[in-house]
Amino acid sequence: xxxxxxxxxxxxxxxxxxxxxxxxxxxxxxxxxxxxxxxxxxxxxxxxxxxxxxxxxxxxxxxxxxxxxxxxxxxxxxxxxxxxxxxxxxxxxxxxxxxxxxxxxxxxxxxxxxxxxxxxxxxxxxxxxxxxxxxxxxxxxxxxxxxxxxxxxxxxxxxxxxxxxxxxxxxxxxxxxxxxxxxxxxxxxxxxxxxxxxxxxxxxxxxxxxxxxxxxxxxxxxxxxxxxxxxxxxxxxxxxxxxxxxxxxxxxxxxxxxxxxxxxxxxxxxxxxxxxxxxxxxxxxxxxxxxxxxxxxxxxxxxxxxxxxxxxxxxxxxxxxxxxxxxxxxxxxxxxxxxxxxxxxxxxxxxxxxxxxxxxxxxxxxxxxxxxxxxxxxxxxxxxxxxxxxxxxxxxxxxxxxxxxxxxxxxxxxxxxxxxxxxxxxxxxxxxxxxxxxxxxxxxxxxxxxxxxxxxxxxxxxxxxxxxxxxxxxxxxxxxxxxxxxxxxxxxxxxxxxxxxxxxxxxxxxxxxxxxxxxxxxxxxxxxxxxxxxxxxxxxxxxxxxxxxxxxxxxxxxxxxxxxxxxxxxxxxxxxxxxxxxxxxxxxxxxxxxxxxxxxxxxxxxxxxxxxxxxxxxxxxxxxxxxxxxxxxxxxxxxxxxxxxxxxxxxxxxxxxxxxxxxxxxxxxxxxxxxxxxxxxxxxxxxxxxxxxxxxxxx
Amino acid sequence: xxxxxxxxxxxxxxxxxxxxxxxxxxxxxxxxxxxxxxxxxxxxxxxxxxxxxxxxxxxxxxxxxxxxxxxxxxxxxxxxxxxxxxxxxxxxxxxxxxxxxxxxxxxxxxxxxxxxxxxxxxxxxxxxxxxxxxxxxxxxxxxxxxxxxxxxxxxxxxxxxxxxxxxxxxxxxxxxxxxxxxxxxxxxxxxxxxxxxxxxxxxxxxxxxxxxxxxxxxxxxxxxxxxxxxxxxxxxxxxxxxxxxxxxxxxxxxxxxxxxxxxxxxxxxxxxxxxxxxxx
Numbered sequence: 001x002x003x004x005x006x007x008x009x010x011x012x013x014x015x016x017x018x019x020x021x022x023x024x025x026x027x028x029x030x031x032x033x034x035x036x037x038x039x040x041x042x043x044x045x046x047x048x049x050x051x052x053x054x055x056x057x058x059x060x061x062x063x064x065x066x067x068x069x070x071x072x073x074x075x076x077x078x079x080x081x082x083x084x085x086x087x088x089x090x091x092x093x094x095x096x097x098x099x100x101x102x103x104x105x106x107x108x109x110x111x112x113x114x115x116x117x118x119x120x121x122x123x124x125x126x127x128x129x130x131x132x133x134x135x136x137x138x139x140x141x142x143x144x145x146x147x148x149x150x151x152x153x154x155x156x157x158x159x160x161x162x163x164x165x166x167x168x169x170x171x172x173x174x175x176x177x178x179x180x181x182x183x184x185x186x187x188x189x190x191x192x193x194x195x196x197x198x199x200x201x202x203x204x205x206x207x208x209x210x211x212x213x214x215x216x217x218x219x220x221x222x223x224x225x226x227x228x229x230x231x232x233x234x235x236x237x238x239x240x241x242x243x244x245x246x247x248x249x250x251x252x253x254x255x256x257x258x259x260x261x262x263x264x265x266x267x268x269x270x271x272x273x274x275x276x277x278x279x280x281x282x283x284x285x286x287x288x289x290x291x292x293x294x295x296x297x298x299x300x301x302x303x304x305x306x307x308x309x310x311x312x313x314x315x316x317x318x319x320x321x322x323x324x325x326x327x328x329x330x331x332x333x334x335x336x337x338x339x340x341x342x343x344x345x346x347x348x349x350x351x352x353x354x355x356x357x358x359x360x361x362x363x364x365x366x367x368x369x370x371x372x373x374x375x376x377x378x379x380x381x382x383x384x385x386x387x388x389x390x391x392x393x394x395x396x397x398x399x400x401x402x403x404x405x406x407x408x409x410x411x412x413x414x415x416x417x418x419x420x421x422x423x424x425x426x427x428x429x430x431x432x433x434x435x436x437x438x439x440x441x442x443x444x445x446x447x448x449x450x451x452x453x454x455x456x457x458x459x460x461x462x463x464x465x466x467x468x469x470x471x472x473x474x475x476x477x478x479x480x481x482x483x484x485x486x487x488x489x490x491x492x493x494x495x496x497x498x499x500x501x502x503x504x505x506x507x508x509x510x511x512x513x514x515x516x517x518x519x520x521x522x523x524x525x526x527x528x529x530x531x532x533x534x535x536x537x538x539x540x541x542x543x544x545x546x547x548x549x550x551x552x553x554x555x556x557x558x559x560x561x562x563x564x565x566x567x568x569x570x571x572x573x574x575x576x577x578x579x580x581x582x583x584x585x586x587x588x589x590x591x592x593x594x595x596x597x598x599x600x601x602x603x604x605x606x607x608x609x610x611x612x613x614x615x616x617x618x619x620x621x622x623x624x625x626x627x628x629x630x631x632x633x634x635x636x637x638x639x640x641x642x643x644x645x646x647x648x649x650x651x652x653x654x655x656x657x658x659x660x661x662x663x664x665x666x667x668x669x670x671x672x673x674x675x676x677x678x679x680x681x682x683x684x685x686x687x688x689x690x691x692x693x694x695x696x697x698x699x
Numbered sequence: 700x701x702x703x704x705x706x707x708x709x710x711x712x713x714x715x716x717x718x719x720x721x722x723x724x725x726x727x728x729x730x731x732x733x734x735x736x737x738x739x740x741x742x743x744x745x746x747x748x749x750x751x752x753x754x755x756x757x758x759x760x761x762x763x764x765x766x767x768x769x770x771x772x773x774x775x776x777x778x779x780x781x782x783x784x785x786x787x788x789x790x791x792x793x794x795x796x797x798x799x800x801x802x803x804x805x806x807x808x809x810x811x812x813x814x815x816x817x818x819x820x821x822x823x824x825x826x827x828x829x830x831x832x833x834x835x836x837x838x839x840x841x842x843x844x845x846x847x848x849x850x851x852x853x854x855x856x857x858x859x860x861x862x863x864x865x866x867x868x869x870x871x872x873x874x875x876x877x878x879x880x881x882x883x884x885x886x887x888x889x890x891x892x893x894x895x896x897x898x899x900x901x902x903x904x905x906x907x908x909x910x911x912x913x914x915x916x917x918x919x920x921x922x923x924x925x926x927x928x929x930x931x932x933x934x935x936x937x938x939x940x941x942x943x944x945x946x947x948x949x950x951x952x953x954x955x956x957x958x959x960x961x962x963x964x965x966x967x968x969x970x971x972x973x974x975x976x977x978x979x
Contacts, residue, residue, distance in 0.1 A: 014720050015719055015720075016722075017723040017724070038837055042844045063730065066728045066729075074817070080841075082816075090728045107837070175957060176979065218879060226783060230781035235783075281979060283979040289878070297787070299786050299787070309786060309857075327967055327969055328968070329968035336884070350789040350790040352769070377885055383888060383892065384889055417889070448797075494922075515762075520825075522828060538920040565831070571912065571916075573916055581930075585905075589831070589832040611835045611836070617916070617930075623930075624931070625932070627913075629905045633835075659837055661905070662950075663906075664952065
């Protein structure tokens with residue numbers, strides 16, 4: 001009788017969603033915070049050596065009413081905790097509340113004398129030598145609260161709404177720099193060039209770099225409401241989406257004492273300003289902005305096998321955050337008065353006129369109209385802000401004899417960028433020519449075959465070509481046409497505007513040689529070739545990937561999986577002085593996993609992941625060393641049923657990482673700023689984590 | 700109800716750990732009249748019943764299913780097409796590539812892996828191998844940590860945006876978490892307005908800030924300035940710093956961004972010092 005009851009209980013457990021599981025335990029991490037800056041970037045395990053591990057999962061279904069009550073908490077003892085609650089009367093209404101935290105710890109180690117770091121008024125204080133200041137950890141903490149609800153008004157109509165408020169606080173890495181000695185031109189960064197013969201101006205030593213973390217005190221609110229109708233043929237949704245961003249800070253003004261900066265008292269412009277004066281100028285921070293969108297989208301079934309999809313949307317975005325007085329806006333102008341209106345229209349058609357033939361067509365048009373009166377602030381601007389984008393797609397898929405399927409497709413993309421409005425010229429844009437319009441047409445062909453019940457393979461080819469309208473001169477008012485022959489061969493044209501030819505081939509196969517073993521194979525190769533009237537800028541790029549995946553059910557108790565991937569990416573970038581940078585990234589990844597239940601009460605699992613990534617920066621004039629990243633991560637877990645309603649779980653994680661790079665240090669010397677603030681990263685990091693949890697299932 | 704209508708099936712499958720947990724799911728909520736029976740999805744399957752399982756059900760979804768993908772998906776879409784989030788499934792990349800609902804979803808399981816934030820990525824990585832590698836690079840969104848998951852940015856059931864973006868464009872999707880980049884600013888930076896992925900790979904990179912390449916190489920794909928200076932290292936010493944603009948300071952630290960710090964746009968209305976360069 002006891003066996004029968006036990007069997008009934010087991011069957012009931014399979015059928016009933018009701019469960020109340022609380023997992024409580026402790027975790028310990030090896031080393032100190034600097035040993036785990038890569039490991040603990042997001043997972044809440046960087047700062048503390050030991051942590052509370054607490055998870056909750058409570059779910060009940062009232063079978064009489066079909067009402068679900070769900071409470072879930074994850075990582076409640078860590079700083080990436082999540083807690084959510086849902087009440088849902090299935091098919092009638094639903095309300096949910098979600099709370100989430102996330103801290104992103106900057107992995108760099110900073111040593112500085114900076115006072116008030118992370119505020120709007122940092123004070124630069126010179127260190128006698130790098131490393132003699134205090135440590136500074138930069139982090140950004142997000143806290144988000146979401147409220148949501150749904151209500152079925154009838155079998156055809158449903159109303160849903162959600163509101164999310166998220167704050168983000170902390171500080172992020174930033175800085176300012178200035179170099180006057182090299183700017184002796186009419187567009188001098190330090191002002192008007194000095195009068196002939198004026199001594200001491202534009203001294204080559206007049207320049208500085210300062211690390212100034214930007215304070216982050218953001219609040220983001222998003223609301224979306226949608227009324228959905230679902231009829232037999234027509235399904236349509238009427239939606240409103242609004243988003244609001246506010247930043248508690250408008251400007252950052254560094255304090256720099258006289259004599260702090262090397263060469264700081266050097267007069268660098270004819271107005272008599274010193275380098276220190278210029279470095280003290282305020283920096284504008286991100287302004288408040290908001291956007292609202294009204295949209296209608298949905299689908300219409302002409303027949304069971306012919307459907308149209310559609311969307312119409314209008315968005316109105318504004319930015320009228322008042323400038324900080326310290327930024328010295330022109331008289332009578334208190335804010336930018338930014339307005340960007342965007343209209344979007346999309347229509348698609350998917351049909352299966354015959355069993356063997358599927359057709360898909362799609363057209364998408366987006367008109368982003370920047371109505372901001374930039375001219376109120378300046379006669380010059382530096383970007384093309386309005387654009388119209390048209391995309392189109394046609395695709396046919398046909399089932400051929402012998403289990404072949406052929407797919408042919410054509411893609412179209414046109415982007416029209418309006419030249420700046422009210423501008424006399426793009427002042428020193430840093431490129432030699434631009435164009436208003438680019439057009440790209442791509443062709444795709446794919447052949448798939450089911451060779452047997454256990455083997456499927458596919459090969460696909462993509463070819464596309466981008467060109468565009470004539471070249472324009474960014475340096476002259478009115479942006480006159482610039483014949484290709486008049487563009488300096490050493491000039492650069494933005495890669496997004498250059499002519500481009502793209503080719504890609506992809507071969508994949510899935511094989512299930514026996515019921516319990518499946519294998520996947522992948523090879524892909526692609527190349528982009530860029531062409532413009534100049535010999536500088538991006539010349540070509542390429543990629544190649546190989547991959548094998550395997551999943552094997554060894555027995556009813558054990559499963560094994562594994563994968564191997566190797567990827568290559570290359571870019572050739574030319575510069576006007578003639579150096580050619582060959583940038584190659586080679587990345588290898590291996591993963592293996594095993595999971596099993598060797599005994600009724602015992603579950604075990606292991607996952608191993610190894611990544612080896614090498615970035616090579618080869619320059620014709622010498623170059624910089626390779627950047628390497630290697631990481632090994634081993635995760636083990638075991639779960640043992642102590643009682644019918646209690647388990648013990650042990651997790652072990654070991655991660656070794658080596659980031660060998662020169663961004664913030666070279667040959668053991670950290671990168672140092674003008675005030676001797678220094679930044680570095682511990683190259684070799686080894687971390688072990690042990691977690692023990694008691695999992696109790698409430699009856 | 701699902702339970703009642705499934706009685707016939709449960710005579711044989713009543714103790715199956717592969718089948719029975721479907722009663723734990725929303726499909727198993729008997730009081731909801733919309734819930735399917737076994738036969739709603741698998742068909743009447745009379746031959747299967749008569750042969751006591753010797754024949755396959757009319758529609759099968761796993762284990763080398765013979766049912767065409769469109770027919771399998773039609774069984775799900777008969778109800779789930781009503782969901783506004785699936786309005787653009789038809790013609791979407793996943794639909795056109797022959798993906799079945801059951802390729803990602805475990806219908807009978809009480810815990811559908813792809814709907815769990817901590818395990819979703821494992822399902823997506825079955826096909827998206829490159830992304831599986833990228834999320835393991837040092838600069839990445841917290842995908843493996845379960846804090847930013849694939850479906851936070853992508854709608855795998857189809858969308859109006861490119862790459863199945865959840866909102867209408869790449870940028871509109873990025874702004875849901877990074878709204879400070881939206882502007883407009885007094886001084887804008889064209890590619891920032893155009894598409895964040897011109898410079899960033901959101902799945903992960905070795906370069907900081909998920910940049911596709913380190914500055915200055917990334918910047919040199921569009922810009923010429925400072926052409927007389929080649930990226931170099933080793934100019935830093937423990938003595939006086941090499942000031943401002945040189946091979947070291949355009950290469951190390953934040954590279955070009957050491958000076959052009961407001962690279963996403965500057966809201967500085969002042970005309971000094973030369974705000975179009977996005978210095979402050």
